[in-house]
Amino acid sequence: MVEFLQILANPQFYVSVLRMATPLMLVALAGVLAERAGIITFSAEAFMLVGAFFGLLGSYFSDNVWVGFLTAMIGGGLFSLIYAFMVVTLKTNQIVTSVALILFSQGLTSYFFSSTFGVLLVPLQAPTLKPFAIPLLSKIPILGPILFNQLPIVYLALLMLPIVHFVLYKTTWGLNVRAVGDHPHAADTLGISVVRVRYQAIIITGLLGGIAGAFLSIGQLGTFIDNITGGRGFIAYCAIVFGRWTPIGAFLGSLLFGFADALQMRLQNFESVIPHQFYIAVPYILTVVLLATVVGKHRMPAASGKAFRREEH
Amino acid sequence: MNELQPAAQKTTEFWSSGLKHFGGRFLNTFYKTQRITVPVIAALIALIIGGLLIASSGSSAAESYTVLVRGAFGSLSRLGYTIGQMVPLVFTGLAVAVAYQGGVFNLGGQGQLLMGGIGATLVSISFPNMPPVIHIPMAILAAALFGMIWAYIPGIMKAKLGVTAVITTLMFNYIADAIMEWAVRGPLQGAEGGVPASRLIYESARIPMLGGSGISSSILIALVTVLFIYILLYRTTVGFSIRCVGLNPVAGVYAGIRSSRTIMTSMLLSGALAGMAGGIEILATTFRLWESLLHGYGFTGITVALVGGLHPVGVLIAALFFGALRSGANSMQVLMRIPVPIVFIIQALTILFVVAGTAVRFHGTADLTEGSNVNDPSKSECEDPDEEQADAPVLDGGEGDK
Numbered sequence: 001m002v003e004f005l006q007i008l009a010n011p012q013f014y015v016s017v018l019r020m021a022t023p024l025m026l027v028a029l030a031g032v033l034a035e036r037a038g039i040i041t042f043s044a045e046a047f048m049l050v051g052a053f054f055g056l057l058g059s060y061f062s063d064n065v066w067v068g069f070l071t072a073m074i075g076g077g078l079f080s081l082i083y084a085f086m087v088v089t090l091k092t093n094q095i096v097t098s099v100a101l102i103l104f105s106q107g108l109t110s111y112f113f114s115s116t117f118g119v120l121l122v123p124l125q126a127p128t129l130k131p132f133a134i135p136l137l138s139k140i141p142i143l144g145p146i147l148f149n150q151l152p153i154v155y156l157a158l159l160m161l162p163i164v165h166f167v168l169y170k171t172t173w174g175l176n177v178r179a180v181g182d183h184p185h186a187a188d189t190l191g192i193s194v195v196r197v198r199y200q201a202i203i204i205t206g207l208l209g210g211i212a213g214a215f216l217s218i219g220q221l222g223t224f225i226d227n228i229t230g231g232r233g234f235i236a237y238c239a240i241v242f243g244r245w246t247p248i249g250a251f252l253g254s255l256l257f258g259f260a261d262a263l264q265m266r267l268q269n270f271e272s273v274i275p276h277q278f279y280i281a282v283p284y285i286l287t288v289v290l291l292a293t294v295v296g297k298h299r300m301p302a303a304s305g306k307a308f309r310r311e312e313h
Numbered sequence: 314m315n316e317l318q319p320a321a322q323k324t325t326e327f328w329s330s331g332l333k334h335f336g337g338r339f340l341n342t343f344y345k346t347q348r349i350t351v352p353v354i355a356a357l358i359a360l361i362i363g364g365l366l367i368a369s370s371g372s373s374a375a376e377s378y379t380v381l382v383r384g385a386f387g388s389l390s391r392l393g394y395t396i397g398q399m400v401p402l403v404f405t406g407l408a409v410a411v412a413y414q415g416g417v418f419n420l421g422g423q424g425q426l427l428m429g430g431i432g433a434t435l436v437s438i439s440f441p442n443m444p445p446v447i448h449i450p451m452a453i454l455a456a457a458l459f460g461m462i463w464a465y466i467p468g469i470m471k472a473k474l475g476v477t478a479v480i481t482t483l484m485f486n487y488i489a490d491a492i493m494e495w496a497v498r499g500p501l502q503g504a505e506g507g508v509p510a511s512r513l514i515y516e517s518a519r520i521p522m523l524g525g526s527g528i529s530s531s532i533l534i535a536l537v538t539v540l541f542i543y544i545l546l547y548r549t550t551v552g553f554s555i556r557c558v559g560l561n562p563v564a565g566v567y568a569g570i571r572s573s574r575t576i577m578t579s580m581l582l583s584g585a586l587a588g589m590a591g592g593i594e595i596l597a598t599t600f601r602l603w604e605s606l607l608h609g610y611g612f613t614g615i616t617v618a619l620v621g622g623l624h625p626v627g628v629l630i631a632a633l634f635f636g637a638l639r640s641g642a643n644s645m646q647v648l649m650r651i652p653v654p655i656v657f658i659i660q661a662l663t664i665l666f667v668v669a670g671t672a673v674r675f676h677g678t679a680d681l682t683e684g685s686n687v688n689d690p691s692k693s694e695c696e697d698p699d700e701e702q703a704d705a706p707v708l709d710g711g712e713g714d715k
Contacts, residue, residue, distance in 0.1 A: 042479065092668050095418060095479055099615055100664045107657025114652040115370055234483050241480075277495035284487040288466070291476045 007266045014146045016265070018154055019220070021258025023048065023212035025157040027236035028243070028250040029164045030208035035245055036168065037201040038181040038303040043083050043098035045233025046105035047209030048216070051076040053109040055214025056224040057116075060126035065218055068126065069153070072214030073207045079105065080206020084199045091307035102233075110226045128222040129153060129215075153215050160208075165247040177201060181301035184308045194308045209233070231284070238287050245300060260286050352620045352627075355666030356634065363659040367651055377649045384644025385637035391644075393527035397598045399636025401426070403535040404590030405614025406621060406628040407542050408583040412478075413623050414546060415579025416559035417471055421482025422587040423611025424489030425460040427604075429588025431496055432459030433595050434511050434602040437518030438503070448517040453534070453592050460588015461581045463489060468580030472573035478580070486611070493604050501602055511602035520597040531597040536629075538586070543625040555579045587611065609657075613639075616664045635660060 007013050027048060031041035054075030059068025083101055086092045117124060129151040138148040147158075168174040179187035180197045188194050216232070217224045235257050242256075243249020264279035364374035385395045405422045412419035419425075432455040440448060467481035494509075503512030523530045546552035558565045558575040565572050590610060595602060617635055621627030635656075642656040 086665075086669060090669050092671070096619065096668055097665075099418075099420065100619075100661060100668050103612060103616065103657065104661035104665060107654050107659075107661045111366070111652055111654035111658050114654060231483065231487055234480060238480055275495045275499060277491040280494075281488045281491040284484040284491075288470075288481050288484045288488075291480060292470055292474060 003267075003270050003272075007263065011142055011146055013262060013266060015150070017255070017259050017262040018146065018150060018158075019258075020261040020265075021254045022151075022154045022157040022219075023215045023232055024236045024239055024254035024257055025160060025251060026153075026208045026212040026215070027205070027233060028239040028254045029157075029160040029247055030205045031236060031240050032164060032243075032245060032247050032250045033168065033177055034198075034201040034205045035240055035304065036181045036301055037177045037198050038184060038301050038306060038308075039087065039198055039202055039205075040094040040098065040237075040305050041205055041240065042095055042234070042237050043080075043101050044205060044209045044212075044236055045229055045231065046083075046098070046101040047076040047079050047206045048213035048229045048233045049102075049105040049109055049227070050079045051210030051213025052217035052228050053113060053213075053224055054210065056124070056126055056217045059128075059214075059218040059222075060124060063127055065127040065129055068218045069211055069214050072210040072218075074210070076206045076208075076210020076213065077203055078206075080202050080209065083206070084202040087307065088195055088198045088202070091309065094305050106227060109224075113224055113226070123223045126218050126222045129219050151215075151219060153211065153219060156211070161247055161251045168247060173197075173200075178301075180308075181303055184303050184306075188308070188310060198308070212236075235283065235287060238291065241300075242290055257283055257286070348622050348624075348627075351670040352622065352631070352663070352667050355620070355670055356663045358666055359659045359662035362662055363655055366655065366658065367649075370651065372649050372651060377645055377651055380648050381638070381641035381645050383641075384648075385641035390527045391640065393522075393529065395633075395637050395640040396528055396532050398639045399632045400529070400531045400535045400597065401590040401594045401610045402613055402617050402632035402636050403539065403629055404586050404593065405610050406617030406632050407538065407625060408586035408590070409614050409618035410621065410623040410625065410628055411542060411546070411555070411586065412579050412583035413618060414559045415555040415576060415583075417468070417478045417576055417580055417583070419464065419467075419482050419580065419583045419587075420479055420615065421464065421467060421485045421584075421611075422590075422614045424482070424486035425463045425584045425587035426591035426594075426611045427489040427493045428463040428591070429456035429460040430591030430595050430602055431493065431501070432456045432588065433518075433592030434501060434514065437514035437596060438501075438512060441515055441517075443515070443517050445517045445519075445521075448515070449520060449596060452514075452518050452596055453589055456588045456592020457585035458588070460584040460586070460591070462584070463588070464580050464584025468577050468584070471580070472576040497602055497604050504601065504603075509604065513601050514595065518596055519600060520593065529597040531593050534593065538589070539625045539629050542586075546625065551578065587614070590614070613660060616660050619664050620667050 027041075027044045031044055034041045051072040055068040055072035057068075058071030059065045062068070079101070083097065086097045086101075087094045131149050132152050132155075134148040134155075138144045140148070166174075168177065176187065176192045176197050179190070179192060180194050184194045187197075212232075213229060216228055236254065239253030239257055240250045242253040243251070260283040264282040267279045267282075268276040360378070364378065367377045368374045384391060386392055405426060408422050408425070409419055433452045436452040436455040437448065440451075443451075463485060464482075467478050467485055470476040470481050471478040497509040497511060501511040502509060504510040520529055520531045520534075522528060523532075544552075546556065554565070554570045554575045555578065557568060557570055558572045559579075565575070594610070613635055617628055617631045620634075621629070621631035638656045638659060642651075642653045645651045645655070646653050
């Protein structure tokens with residue numbers, strides 16, 4: 001218990017909470033757009049994994065971490081295009097397609113990783129992000145070091161909340177997104193292209209999913225491990241569901257999971273009777289418990305998961 | 314309509330019903346052959362793309378595939394190895410198929426398999442001096458039971474609370490991973506030199522080879538299970554209820570089927586099958602619990618089930634195909650220096666093309682591709698098990714699962 005309080009009292013802990021939550025926020029907030037357009041973003045796991053791998057490639061070969069993030073966006077974006085083509089154009093089942101794409105991303109990344117780098121005795125080291133202190137703001141006691149002396153991508157993740165909120169509720173495109181997700185046929189009658197809006201929303205998820213994945217590989221670590229995402233795409237999806245398909249909800253959900261993740265990592269370092277593997281399972285157990293207790297009644301977009309066919313009513 | 318003469322009206326009716334009848338027949342035949350042709354074409358395209366990847370890495374694709382085929386079927390011992398790879402896939406494939414037919418997309422096969430492995434190990438390392446006829450079935454039963462327990466919570470959450478099994482089963486995979494990691498380093502650790510693995514299981518619990526041929530008799534257990542699941546799904550009322558709930562839970566209610574109970578049945582059955590996959594792998598192949606040896610079977614089961622059209626016999630064929638790929642890939646890695654994950658690419662491409670192919674096949678006609686009929690009783694009725702379409706694969710599940 002004392003250890004627990006020690007952890008919570010340490011400002012450094014909150015720095016890592018934000019860092020753990022960052023990839024989740026990026027994906028969950030972009031995913032809110034796709035979800036509100038009626039697209040299940042379960043496939044985010046695949047976009048992230050591809051992003052993580054492409055990010056490493058870009059960063060390693062150019063020796064510049066920002067090139068890595070750019071290639072990660074390209075990788076995630078291209079992958080999301082496959083998803084969009086399948087579920088929007090071919091109208092395949094979204095969950096089945098997502099699972100297929102996740103398996104594909106796992107095979108693709110581990111094949112190309114081993115065919116590019118062979119068997120590694122020493123892990124690769126690619127350039128990583130460095131904290132960027134915002135002048136003045138980072139000097140605020142306690143809050144400054146936590147919020148304003150962070151990795152640049154963390155700022156991006158934090159900015160995503162107001163951006164996505166504004167886009168979704170205050171712009172015409174956001175209105176279109178919500179219309180397409182709730183009443184695709186009415187939207188279609190009004191001349192909104194359901195197909196185009198859904199493609200756009202999916203691609204945005206892919207681009208940000210790519211960044212989120214790259215944050216895992218070249219954010220701090222500087223290397224790639226098979227299946228490095230470890231289900232974070234699924235957890236981001238849970239954050240959306242848990243946040244009831246709103247940007248603020250998805251943001252808070254991501255923060256909660258980031259908190260759980262950071263906590264379990266700290267707890268692992270303490271000697272205790274509880275085996276450390278138990279702590280690894282904590283975020284996953286939390287997800288299940290939350291789904292069972294809090295979520296209960298969903299308010300999901302009415303057309304969620306349904307392909308749009310003009311001839312149907 | 315009123316201006317038509319009665320006779321003319323009759324003729325029109327005759328023709329339209331005839332057309333409908335013929336069209337239905339035609340579509341049925343078309344559909345039946347497509348069930349085989351779509352996966353076959355998908356696998357072929359996937360193999361071609363895999364070949365292009367191999368060629369782009371500087372090796373000869375033809376030579377590599379020859380090595381692959383030889384590695385999978387070249388000798389009796391290689392065949393034995395392929396069958397060893399195939400058997401767990403039959404079980405995990407059946408596990409996904411059974412749940413899917415019941416309207417639950419069980420992505421937790423991997424976790425249930427790990428738990429099954431732990432269950433089988435517990436029984437097979439703790440009872441010395443037992444006759445194999447009792448020890449082996451006991452260990453398999455323990456595996457099934459452990460897998461069932463692991464499927465129980467996601468099942469009950471889906472059945473009672475309507476929480477999507479897609480997420481819960483996945484989360485249970487990660488939890489099972491952690492338990493496994495702990496078990497082989499903690500209470501079950503028994504290998505020499507502190508290696509994270511259990512000690513070897515008793516001889517009496519090992520599934521014997523078929524007359525010293527190098528082929529494990531676990532294939533017989535797999536074949537019997539395939540037959541059992543086929544009969545259960547297509548020839549019993551339990552199976553009818555499962556398929557009915559999977560196709561349309563609301564219509565199921567009208568037919569007097571309690572959907573939550575049926576969901577539990579298919580989920581528990583699914584968990585038991587996945588658990589058996591893990592158990593049999595240990596009893597027949599590895600002879601000890603070793604976490605990394607079980608990796609990948611659970612997820613490949615999803616591919617096997619979908620490519621196999623969710624039908625037990627399809628699952629068997631798909632399992633042989635993917636099992637052969639896996640065992641052949643090892644030869645390819647050793648002899649041609651082509652990384653084993655090429656297999657995962659071929660697998661994933663196959664399933665992607667099957668999903669896409671299924672969508673194109675039903676384009677604009679049926680809801681099978683996305684299952685939007687799930688909550689609309691008017692759209693689809695539970696069909697009679699004897700009717701031809703009753704065993705239609707329903708590549709939906711997602712909707713029923715939300």
